Amino acid sequence: MTYFLQNVINALQWGSFYALIALGYSMVYSIMMLFNFAHGDIFMTGAYIGLGIATGLLAIVSSGVIALPGWLILVLTIIISMFITSLLGVLVERIGYRPLRNAPRASAAITGLMIGIILETGNLALLGAKRFSFPPLIMTKAYNISGVFVTNKKILVVLVSLTLMLALDLFVRKTKWGMAMRAMSYDFVVVPLMGVSIDVIAPMTFAIGSGLAAAGGVLYGVAYPVLDPYMGILIGWKAFVAAILGGRGSIMGAALAGFLLGFIEIFVTMIFPSTLRDLIAFSIVLVILTFRPHGFFGKPYSAKLRL
Amino acid sequence: MPLLQVKNMTHFFTGLRAVHNYNLEINPGEIRGLIGPNGAGKTTIFNLLTGVLRPTEGEITLEGTDIIGLRPHQIAARGIGRTFQNMKLWRHMTVLEHVKMAHYSQLSYGLTGAFFGTKKRVRQENEIEEHAHTLLALMDADQFADQKVLNLPYGVQRRVEMARALATRPKILFLDEPTVGMTPEELVGMMNVFRKIHNELGLAIFLIEHRMKVVMEFCQRVQTLVFGEVIAEGTPDEIQNDPRVIEAYLGKEEVA
Numbered sequence: 312m313t314y315f316l317q318n319v320i321n322a323l324q325w326g327s328f329y330a331l332i333a334l335g336y337s338m339v340y341s342i343m344m345l346f347n348f349a350h351g352d353i354f355m356t357g358a359y360i361g362l363g364i365a366t367g368l369l370a371i372v373s374s375g376v377i378a379l380p381g382w383l384i385l386v387l388t389i390i391i392s393m394f395i396t397s398l399l400g401v402l403v404e405r406i407g408y409r410p411l412r413n414a415p416r417a418s419a420a421i422t423g424l425m426i427g428i429i430l431e432t433g434n435l436a437l438l439g440a441k442r443f444s445f446p447p448l449i450m451t452k453a454y455n456i457s458g459v460f461v462t463n464k465k466i467l468v469v470l471v472s473l474t475l476m477l478a479l480d481l482f483v484r485k486t487k488w489g490m491a492m493r494a495m496s497y498d499f500v501v502v503p504l505m506g507v508s509i510d511v512i513a514p515m516t517f518a519i520g521s522g523l524a525a526a527g528g529v530l531y532g533v534a535y536p537v538l539d540p541y542m543g544i545l546i547g548w549k550a551f552v553a554a555i556l557g558g559r560g561s562i563m564g565a566a567l568a569g570f571l572l573g574f575i576e577i578f579v580t581m582i583f584p585s586t587l588r589d590l591i592a593f594s595i596v597l598v599i600l601t602f603r604p605h606g607f608f609g610k611p612y613s614a615k616l617r618l
Numbered sequence: 619m620p621l622l623q624v625k626n627m628t629h630f631f632t633g634l635r636a637v638h639n640y641n642l643e644i645n646p647g648e649i650r651g652l653i654g655p656n657g658a659g660k661t662t663i664f665n666l667l668t669g670v671l672r673p674t675e676g677e678i679t680l681e682g683t684d685i686i687g688l689r690p691h692q693i694a695a696r697g698i699g700r701t702f703q704n705m706k707l708w709r710h711m712t713v714l715e716h717v718k719m720a721h722y723s724q725l726s727y728g729l730t731g732a733f734f735g736t737k738k739r740v741r742q743e744n745e746i747e748e749h750a751h752t753l754l755a756l757m758d759a760d761q762f763a764d765q766k767v768l769n770l771p772y773g774v775q776r777r778v779e780m781a782r783a784l785a786t787r788p789k790i791l792f793l794d795e796p797t798v799g800m801t802p803e804e805l806v807g808m809m810n811v812f813r814k815i816h817n818e819l820g821l822a823i824f825l826i827e828h829r830m831k832v833v834m835e836f837c838q839r840v841q842t843l844v845f846g847e848v849i850a851e852g853t854p855d856e857i858q859n860d861p862r863v864i865e866a867y868l869g870k871e872e873v874a
Contacts, residue, residue, distance in 0.1 A: 486732040487725045494719050497708040503690035504700050506723030
């Protein structure tokens with residue numbers, strides 16, 4: 312039983328990363344009808360930006376200008392890197408996708424792949440082919456709750472992720488932009504005629520998705536403190552699978568499917584050798600999609616009207 | 619000064635001439651009809667005037683200002699409201715959300731307002747919610763405010779769409795076949811809605827309509843469009859008796 316609970320905790324943490332990244336895929340898809348295949352690399356860039364911010368803040372603190380506790384540095388790192396990575400997302404939309412808004416979707420998909428490669432190789436060119444370790448901003452504390460070990464970092468990852476998802480949910484349901492995003496997931500023609508500019512909504516969607524990915528990236532750095540330029544590829548693909556599994560364009564679905572994927576992976580390794588993890592986990596996903604081709608919350612719809 | 623004026627508008631779809639030398643003048647409070655067989659270019663004219671398409675040639679002015687080249691959301695904010703032939707409601711959103719959404723350009727709160735619920739935001743949100751309920755009541759649809767539109771009967775959906783278009787606070791309302799596919803009872807309801815929009819809100823209306831009964835009752839002037847060209851223009855009576863119109867259009871369709 313404790314073994315089981317232990318793995319639930321691990322799965323929640325692991326699923327948080329997938330969920331945070333999957334949300335970005337899903338939001339962008341629902342507005343633009345395209346999967347932003349650079350998204351995994353935006354997660355990686357977010358982690359590196361976080362590394363830069365954290366290192367910078369630590370340098371400021373150690374120079375004695377101002378004293379900040381480690382947790383505050385972490386909070387600032389998360390917020391600042393979310394903000395900077397949002398700007399990156401806006402840039403990606405502006406340079407990469409806006410000129411292709413009416414182009415065939417395949418061209419836009421290739422754009423995403425190219426932007427991803429540019430981010431990876433740009434990182435290599437800038438920082439060289441080496442790994443960086445994320446500075447330990449907070450000391451790991453382990454709590455033993457009747458045999459189940461919980462670390463403060465795991466709690467942090469899960470709590471920050473859930474808070475961000477809640478905030479996103481409120482944003483989408485309660486603000487004018489959120490409502491416009493939901494309406495725009497049905498069509499491109501009517502929503503502008505109701506006074507909404509797609510040139511505001513589209514970059515905003517990219518900004519939110521990228522910001523969430525950056526939060527995921529920093530949390531990832533806290534939990535698994537080694538960063539390399541290709542860290543976003545596999546996790547990005549898996550989060551993409553989660554976005555599909557949740558139902559294309561469904562925010563709730565993407566979050567839940569992210570956690571589900573985390574659970575499947577962790578529980579597969581409970582029973583099987585970890586080398587079989589992805590093989591078995593994705594076979595399960597394949598079976599789920601056979602029975603629910605639109606994912607959990609996907610609405611079967613034909614191509615969105617565009618002009 | 620006419621509210622909306624179009625001069626010599628022509629539009630080509632990659633070589634195909636969809637609209638040719640089109641002229642229009644709509645004055646405040648006036649109801650204009652546009653009839654014509656399927657494929658004549660009626661909806662294309664709506665798309666050209668609302669900024670969805672950009673005309674190849676011609677002039678369009680709204681209250682004396684040139685609106686060619688403006689984006690659809692800018693034209694909407696300047697006072698053209700529109701409904702669609704196939705409605706295009708956002709199926710899983712509620713009726714109230716539809717109407718609130720269409721107030722978008724009237725909400726000026728910024729990101730601070732969104733995240734911290736400033737007074738301005740609360741006030742604006744309350745105002746548009748109240749206005750949304752007023753419009754829904756006018757359309758006799760307020761009792762459905764919290765329902766998802768996909769669960770509603772067709773006639774109600776049409777009225778919701780009308781409320782959504784009115785929520786943009788238009789000076790002129792473009793209606794694209796608003797009574798298509800309606801049962802006789804639904805038609806009566808829709809005609810009441812037209813009377814309300816005209817009498818209580820005093821809006822100008824530009825109406826694409828196939829039912830002559832509706833055109834006869836409401837429109838002050840009617841244009842007949844065939845293959846992108848206006849072949850006749852006049853009062854409903856003149857149009858109904860014009861031999862060219864009868865040949866092109868009325869001759870093939872029962873006068874309902």
